[in-house]
Amino acid sequence: MCDSCGCEPNSPSITIHSLDGTHTHVDQPHSPKQIQVQRDLLSHNNSLAEANRTYFSAHNIKTFNLVSSPGSGKTTLLTETIKRLHRPISVIEGDQQTTNDAERIKATGARVVQVNTGAGCHLDAGMVQRAIAQLQPGPDSLCMIENVGNLVCPALFDLGELAKVVIISVTEGDDKPEKYPSIFRAAQICIINKMDLLPYVNFKGETCRRLALQVNPDLIFFELSATTGQGMDEWLTWLEEL
Numbered sequence: 001m002c003d004s005c006g007c008e009p010n011s012p013s014i015t016i017h018s019l020d021g022t023h024t025h026v027d028q029p030h031s032p033k034q035i036q037v038q039r040d041l042l043s044h045n046n047s048l049a050e051a052n053r054t055y056f057s058a059h060n061i062k063t064f065n066l067v068s069s070p071g072s073g074k075t076t077l078l079t080e081t082i083k084r085l086h087r088p089i090s091v092i093e094g095d096q097q098t099t100n101d102a103e104r105i106k107a108t109g110a111r112v113v114q115v116n117t118g119a120g121c122h123l124d125a126g127m128v129q130r131a132i133a134q135l136q137p138g139p140d141s142l143c144m145i146e147n148v149g150n151l152v153c154p155a156l157f158d159l160g161e162l163a164k165v166v167i168i169s170v171t172e173g174d175d176k177p178e179k180y181p182s183i184f185r186a187a188q189i190c191i192i193n194k195m196d197l198l199p200y201v202n203f204k205g206e207t208c209r210r211l212a213l214q215v216n217p218d219l220i221f222f223e224l225s226a227t228t229g230q231g232m233d234e235w236l237t238w239l240e241e242l
């Protein structure tokens, strides 16, 4: 419920705030047919995600869906994790265009497939299902899915993963959990990356954690720098012990 007037936030409306303390809710021009199509799309996605989950579980493949803004360090975290972790990892790379990230993963020796979504702003469960068929992740392995850099849409799409890992870097500002709560609500793990840059930016880890915990009290945090290796051991130990 909206704090101020009790409106239903899931209704197809947006809120426009004047900075004098007043706000207005405006109906979005969504027809009932559009809303039904969106519901059908998500429900189709959810059944494919369930099939992916069954596959992962049958082969004891622990799968994580890495979500973040563009450039927060997903691929760097993956390459550094692959180099240091004593467990086989395969990767599904999602980007609108290019195979740049898949090339970076391939250079580590890990198995990888790249999914280019074109105009799409997120991976969906069907894309992951086709990627798995090609990747053939081994039994008892880890499978990392790097989603398209976007802090909004990937929150909506279950891919059949064990958990979503939301990554935020200190250069993005500590208010992101408050501004983009859906992705922090959907995630189980939150990695605060680029800690080596903390002395140069106005980012308070405590504020970021507090805001994230308000949205999702069960979040598990790791603070690290994928480039310097600071804090990586805790993350690696956690993965080793899964």
Ligand SMILES: Nc1nc2c(ncn2[C@@H]2O[C@H](COP(=O)(O)OP(=O)(O)OP(=O)(O)O)[C@@H](O)[C@H]2O)c(=O)[nH]1
Pocket: 068, 069, 070, 071, 072, 073, 074, 075, 076, 077, 095, 101, 148, 149, 193, 194, 195, 196, 197, 224, 225, 226, 227, 228
């Ligand atoms: N200083 C610093 N730079 C980092 C760190 N992690 C990543 N970077 C840099 O941040 C930039 C983006 O890193 P990527 O790993 O490509 O980020 P990404 O999230 O995969 O980006 P997209 O796939 O485009 O969304 C690169 O220049 C990295 O070297 C870190 O811990 N510290």
Ligand SMILES: [Mg+2]
Pocket: 074, 075, 076, 101, 146
């Ligand atoms: Mg990347």
